[in-house]
Amino acid sequence: MDPGGAPPVFSARAEVTGDHVRVTVTGEVDMATADTMVQTTLREPARQVTLDLRAVTFFDSAAIHAVVQLARRFPKTLTVFPSRQVSRVLEISGLGDQEWLRPL
Template identity: 40%
Template sequence: MTEVPLWSAHVTALDGHRTVRLAGELDMAAADELIELLLAELGTPGAAAVEADLGAVTFFDSAALGALIVAYQRAEETDRQFSVTNPTRTVRRVLEITGVYDFLVRPA
């Protein structure tokens, strides 16, 4: 039996800006792959900024939050930008409760 992934990512690039559109359930099962994906995008030659678009995320836990923080820290260390856009209500609540909303989410 083939296991269907509960989340997906689609990456687009324009000039030095990369957008990672995430969908589905971002949880402990997805966290390691999510970190790997975000760090790879931040490490792409010529990438000055990476944006994680969370507009289609249906579930978001502390492991997924940790992945975003790891990406944010790597961006800071490498003089690049990392931000979150379009957080769903579920995601926004987690980001606000944990106190990271203001530095992760780019104003619309």
């Protein structure tokens, strides 16, 4: 975050179609916002989840933990579309080859 600048914009928006929820996340996913991402995902009952992180600009260990939680909750039915930044962080953390992660 830029000291003295505007706070980063974070949003997590869910769209439900039948038993599928698509959560579109923008901005920084960190200790302050990761739980909101998870709660937005879990708010609606769903069997299949798509997490669209293509507009995420920052992704830390709390965000990684949140995605791993969702992967455990939705085995074989979670799909994550990463931004370049998210992809890089997941690769560095050893999660770049997960079946739920889609290539850029």
